[in-house]
Amino acid sequence: MGLRTKPTYRQRRFGAEVRRLREQAGLSSTDAAALLGLKQPHLSNVEAGKTSLTPDRVRLLTAACGASSTPFIEALNELGQQPGKGWWSDYRKILGEPHLDLAELEAGAVALSSYEPTFIPGLLQTENYVRAMYRGGYAEASPEEREAAIAFRMQRQSILLGEPPTRLQTVIHEAALHASLGDRDIMRGQLLRLIEASRLPHVTIQILPFEGAVAFGTGFMVIEPSEPKLSTALVSHIERDLYLEDEDSIAKYQGWFASLQGAALPPVDAAVSPESHAVKDSLGLIQRLLYPLL
Numbered sequence: 001m002g003l004r005t006k007p008t009y010r011q012r013r014f015g016a017e018v019r020r021l022r023e024q025a026g027l028s029s030t031d032a033a034a035l036l037g038l039k040q041p042h043l044s045n046v047e048a049g050k051t052s053l054t055p056d057r058v059r060l061l062t063a064a065c066g067a068s069s070t071p072f073i074e075a076l077n078e079l080g081q082q083p084g085k086g087w088w089s090d091y092r093k094i095l096g097e098p099h100l101d102l103a104e105l106e107a108g109a110v111a112l113s114s115y116e117p118t119f120i121p122g123l124l125q126t127e128n129y130v131r132a133m134y135r136g137g138y139a140e141a142s143p144e145e146r147e148a149a150i151a152f153r154m155q156r157q158s159i160l161l162g163e164p165p166t167r168l169q170t171v172i173h174e175a176a177l178h179a180s181l182g183d184r185d186i187m188r189g190q191l192l193r194l195i196e197a198s199r200l201p202h203v204t205i206q207i208l209p210f211e212g213a214v215a216f217g218t219g220f221m222v223i224e225p226s227e228p229k230l231s232t233a234l235v236s237h238i239e240r241d242l243y244l245e246d247e248d249s250i251a252k253y254q255g256w257f258a259s260l261q262g263a264a265l266p267p268v269d270a271a272v273s274p275e276s277h278a279v280k281d282s283l284g285l286i287q288r289l290l291y292p293l294l
Helices: 009-024 029-035 040-047 055-064 070-080 087-091 097-107 127-135 143-161 174-178 184-198 247-263 282-293
Strands: 111-116 167-173 203-208 220-224 232-235 242-244
Touching: 009 040, 009 055, 009 070, 009 097, 029 040, 029 055, 055 070, 087 097, 087 143, 097 143, 097 232, 111 247, 127 143, 127 184, 167 174, 167 247, 174 203, 174 282, 184 203, 184 282, 203 247, 203 282, 220 247, 232 247, 242 247
Parallel strands: 111 167, 167 203
Antiparallel strands: 111 220, 220 232, 232 242
């Protein structure tokens, strides 16, 4: 098998985990390669995500490095066998690698925790809302790229309807609900979409009100696969998103998200009749903003 020229994020993550295990065990790349019956350049390519290890070699490495957790070893093996292909591969020639990496990460997740200070989370956006974002200049793209990106974002949302579906917890700042993207119909449809999504048992939506605690100013998402040790924190930036993998960073963002949940209004519960909601819960706030748009 030839070397990968453009390894995906998850393939690079496998290589990074191999390097982390090796370094924590105090093994040089030469010694670790010899242990695995490989040459040192081969192991360097593994650590760069350009190729993988067989399951037997993964088990040999983890045993030598003192990693005995069966769930972790199984998850690492699964990560190492990732082909890097999925529905998102159809967009490779049009969209950049960050789009594909995000879709691949989400597809391998069992739970997502996101905070959005400015916009509705992508996994909950309507098509009209996304189109309005492009018209407003919030994303630059050619007509072809724009149409591909819109279709791509809509397809990302399929993870919420899968078997089993991915769990989504999200805190949305109230500012995102007031931002008028396009006309009244667009915002009405988007607010109704939030209420509709909240009916899914695996989706939890909370609104952080203006009068709440000062929020973390940058959007982020913690992406958790079946093995929490392989989680990723994705931090939004204008030019390029930041991917964090170390346990300390993951713990910090999980802690910040828990704080945001505590400061936010109680979750939307669309199963309860509107009359039962106080204005100061998440559904009550959404409904208060929705009524003038009806």
